[in-house]
Amino acid sequence: MQTTVQRLKQKFPPTAAWFAAVLLTIAWGGCGSVQQPLFTDTHGAIVWPEPPEPARIKYLGQLSGEGDLGRRVSGAEAFGRLIFGRKDVGVFKNPRSVAVDGDRLFVAAGGAAVIHIMDLKTRKYVQFSKLDGDSTLRSPVGIAIVEDNVYVSDSVLGRVCVFDTAGNYRFAFGHGILQRPSGIAYGRSQQRLYVVDTKRHVVDMFDLRGKHLGSLGDQGPKGLRFPTFVSVDRQGRIYVSDTLNYCIQVFEPDGRFVRSIGEHGNRPGYFAHPSGIATDRSGNIYVTDKHFENVQIFNADGQILMALGHEGRGPGEFWLPMGLFIDDRDRIFVADSFNKRIQIFQLLEAQAR
Secondary structure (H helix, E strand, C coil): CCCHHHHHHHHCCHHHHHHHHHHHHHHHHHCCCCCCCCCCCCCCCCEECCCCCCCCEEEEEEECEHHHHCCCCCHHHHHHHHHHCCCCCCECCCEEEEEEECCEEEEEECCCCEEEEEECCCCCEEEECECCCCCECCCEEEEEEECCEEEEEECCCCEEEEEECCCCEEEEECCCCCCCEEEEEEECCCCEEEEEECCCCEEEEECCCCCEEEEECCCCCCCCCCEEEEEECCCCCEEEEEHHHCEEEEECCCCCEEEEECCECCCCCCECCEEEEEECCCCCEEEEECCCCEEEEECCCCCEEEEECEECCCCCEECCEEEEEECCCCEEEEEEHHHCEEEEEEECHHHHC
């Protein structure tokens, strides 16, 4: 069957046919089809726990880069692709952490040393890494969004770099204090940033301008041993993924130690390599484990509720999962690092209340 362009070549001279094809390309691009939903149920309902238990978490889908936004292509962009070919889209190379602000998804990708921003409503995409002068991000790990600022911890630069939400560099802090910063979180009740320094075995506290306010680390009975990620709940409690103590340490907003959750082992409720951490509105605690390749969920008292996932590349399967984030719509975003994607799940009503 002849294509439209082939029929044009037979009907018109080469130059005229090329020009007509360009016009068709612009017209098709400008009148593109309706944007497809970001998350379509192509696998059927995938839920946890499995029936006949009541479903508490549902798989929504995954994002691996700009190409998954499914946005309409303008006529001008379609013409550019015809002439110059399609440029490589922004892809998530080893995403380490994720944060969500309304409809905007922020991903810290270590493989490309960039921050990706995807607007899930408008389908716009940008990425950034430039600092002042010729310098750039080297190894972004943690990311926190506070109003119009994007705070990014960089483990190689040894500082927190601050950008606006368009990706313009503003300032940095932590020089001379931080050695290998990793996870970062914002505590709204205290208006503090909590930055994990894995090398120094502490969590440093800063105000939003970067003033150092003190550290957590020796308050618990074990101290911290190579901590990686941190989260702050709605009451201001601080949860630290204490990797080589194989537990989660919990602190009050004033820094007082509350409890530790978990220990070394290979059963549910135990850890081999705890990493990313987040809490939901009910105070339940979600922890990724890079060795078990799953997400374990505990109640506020530290009792295991369930586990989600195992090793693999399919829906709800993981390969070295790291940071995770729970947004105001009860969606769970997991940085599935070596699968180079963000997996998204929906916390169902039964679990959320």
